[in-house]
Amino acid sequence: MRLTEAFNLPVVITNQVQANPATFFGDPNKPTGGNIMAHASTHRVYLRKGGKGTRIATIIDSPSLPENKTRFKITEKGIEDVQESNEDAQEA
16 A cells, blocks of 8 residues: 555455355345455445446445446447446346
């Protein structure tokens, strides 16, 4: 953390999630690294698969951005926005 602040470097930390089968309500996924990883980061984005080859990025925690979701697709051209229909919005 000191190096990132001293040299103004961005750092990306990835963490897997694991399913908690005892969860009856809410999101059954929990981070494998636990809350320690969450407290060490400034912005947290949850990435998951969507329908039709898309991905969904959800801002979970950020000091300057509201919680939000967006759908995107990774293609030969790079990352592209996806236009959402009513069905897609309900899935997200």
